[in-house]
Amino acid sequence: MNVQRIMLGAQDAAGPMGQGYRGLELAALPEYTPPLPRAGPGANVSHEVAMILIDGKQTARDIRAELKAQVEAAVSAGRRAPGLAVILVGEDPASQVYVRNKERACAEAGILSFPYRLPADTTQEALLALIAELNGRDDVDGILLQLPLPKHLSASACLLAIDPAKDVDGFHPENVGRLSLNLPGMVSCTPAGVIELLRRYNLPTRGKKAVVLGRSDIVGKPLALLLARPGEFGDATVTLCHSRTPDLAAECRSADFLFLAIGRPRMITGDMVREGAVIIDVGINRTDDGLCGDADFESVSKKAAAITPVPGGVGPMTIAMLLKNTVQAWEGRA
Ligand code: GUN
Numbered sequence: 534m535n536v537q538r539i540m541l542g543a544q545d546a547a548g549p550m551g552q553g554y555r556g557l558e559l560a561a562l563p564e565y566t567p568p569l570p571r572a573g574p575g576a577n578v579s580h581e582v583a584m585i586l587i588d589g590k591q592t593a594r595d596i597r598a599e600l601k602a603q604v605e606a607a608v609s610a611g612r613r614a615p616g617l618a619v620i621l622v623g624e625d626p627a628s629q630v631y632v633r634n635k636e637r638a639c640a641e642a643g644i645l646s647f648p649y650r651l652p653a654d655t656t657q658e659a660l661l662a663l664i665a666e667l668n669g670r671d672d673v674d675g676i677l678l679q680l681p682l683p684k685h686l687s688a689s690a691c692l693l694a695i696d697p698a699k700d701v702d703g704f705h706p707e708n709v710g711r712l713s714l715n716l717p718g719m720v721s722c723t724p725a726g727v728i729e730l731l732r733r734y735n736l737p738t739r740g741k742k743a744v745v746l747g748r749s750d751i752v753g754k755p756l757a758l759l760l761a762r763p764g765e766f767g768d769a770t771v772t773l774c775h776s777r778t779p780d781l782a783a784e785c786r787s788a789d790f791l792f793l794a795i796g797r798p799r800m801i802t803g804d805m806v807r808e809g810a811v812i813i814d815v816g817i818n819r820t821d822d823g824l825c826g827d828a829d830f831e832s833v834s835k836k837a838a839a840i841t842p843v844p845g846g847v848g849p850m851t852i853a854m855l856l857k858n859t860v861q862a863w864e865g866r867a
Contacts, residue, residue, distance in 0.1 A: 585734065585839035587813075589726075592733055593849035597642055600856050604643040615863035616645040617675040617701065617855075618667045622660065623653035623683045632679050638852045644859055647673060653683050660686060661694050668696040674863040675701035677855070698865060701858040704751065712755055715762045719858050724756035726850025727792065727813055731766050736790075736811055736839060743769035744784050746801070746827070747794035752815055756792055781805075793827035803832030812840040815847045 608614050617639055621632045632648075639646040649663060667673050676699045682688050692700075697707040703721040711718030731738060743760045747753035753773060760769040774784050785791055785805040791812050793801055798818035806812065812834075816827030826843030834840050841847050 584834065584837060586834075587730055587734055587839055587841045587846055589730060589841060589846040590849045592730060593726075593853035595733075596729070596850075596853040597638065597856060600644075600853075600860050601642045603860060608643060613672065614643055614645050615674045615859050616647060616672045617677060617859045618647040618649060618670075618673045619677045619679065620649040620651065620660075620663065621679045622651045622655050622686065625681070628679050628681075635677065635852055635855060638856055639859070642856050642860075644856060645672070655683075655686070657686055657690065660691055664691060664694045668694075668699065673699065674866055675699050675859040677701055699862055701855055701862055702751075703755070703858065709750075709755070712758050719862070720759065720854075721751050721755045722851045722854035722858065723752050723815060723847065724759055725857075726854045727756055727815065727847055728759050728766050729854065730813070730841065730847065730850060731790075731811075734839065737765045738790055739765050739768035741769050741789035742772070742787055743790040743792065744772045744774060744788035745792045745794065746774045746781070746785070747796070747815075748773055748775045749794065752794040753792075756794070756815075760790075760792075795827050797827055798825050799829040800827050801833060802829045803836050806833050806836045808836050809838045810836065812837045813847065814841050814843050817843060817848055 604615060617635075619632055619636055621628055636646045636648060647667075651660065651663075664676065664678070667676050676695050678688075678691055678695065680688055682691065692702075692704045693706065695705055697705045697718070700708050700719050701722075703709070703712070703719040703725070705719075708718040708720070712720055738760055743757075745753050745757045745760070748757075753775075757771050757773045760767055761771045762768075769790065772784055772787075774781055778784060782805045785801060786807050788807060788810055791801070791806060791810055792815065793813070794815040796816055796818060798816070798820050801812075812828055814826035814828045814830075816825075818825050818827070824844050826841075826846070828840070828843075830840070830842065
């Protein structure tokens with residue numbers, strides 16, 4: 534087998550792999566017969582494999598533009614613009630940057646943001662009172678409580694106080710329960726962004742072996758649930774691995790789709806990955822030589838059929854999905 538690897542951007546990926554890409558509804562498409570060369574798990578490769586570099590930055594830009602158009606159309610027809618309340622308690626520098634980016638993205642999409650910057654010594658009662666007020670406001674469709682909170686505050690009590698219909702982070706136990714029961718609800722932004730990337734690059738997981746590394750409440754666990762639920766971009770046989778998994782390398786090698794969310798810089802190397810696997814790297818690790826993912830990109834990309842880079846892969850999708858959830862909440866409250 535002569536394997537030639539070609540680096541493709543999102544735009545190019547629409548050729549060999551992605552008829553579903555660029556805003557088209559997959560459900561509306563006729564049966565897809567991929568032309569050769571074809572990449573993907575289990576692909577019957579006769580001469581050449583194209584490695585797809587999954588461009589989360591461009592995909593996020595596309596989603597934000599779609600949302601902007603949707604909001605603009607509704608507003609010009611006389612509807613109130615969507616509104617997102619953004620609460621930041623304290624002065625954590627990283628959280629300040631995240632919150633600023635979220636507010637900027639809202640503005641670009643035509644979503645109003647209502648910023649609440651509270652001092653680090655804010656009491657639990659004051660924070661709960663603010664959440665109760667926002668729950669009752671008609672112009673607020675979504676409430677985002679930036680985490681982590683200062684140590685004296687209970688994140689779980691505050692998240693529980695947010696109206697589930699306004700819980701654009703998908704952290705409320707009702708929304709987590711809805712996800713596990715496959716009922717409509719808000720889905721945590723990062724795992725929702727991962728599934729959206731698979732959808733837009735037409736990389737169906739149905740019938741495939743998916744391995745998720747990391748069992749966090751906001752990425753690993755909801756991602757495993759999304760991959761297991763019925764649908765073309767679900768219906769996977771899912772293994773959820775964590776720090777007590779005995780032979781992590783063997784689990785990784787068994788994966789058609791490998792999702793990395795453990796926060797260990799370059800821990801997963803090429804020898805731990807099956808030839809032709811799809812690698813979705815959720816890790817964002819700060820090292821002396823810059824940002825990197827949980828995958829050793831250099832060696833893993835040599836074996837992958839498709840891979841997300843870090844930065845520029847899953848990361849930009851999180852904000853795009855936050856905006857999408859806000860627009861969904863707004864539509865639900867029409
Ligand atoms: N802190 C880090 N990531 C997130 C996120 O996705 N949502 C909230 N609310 N806080 C965070």
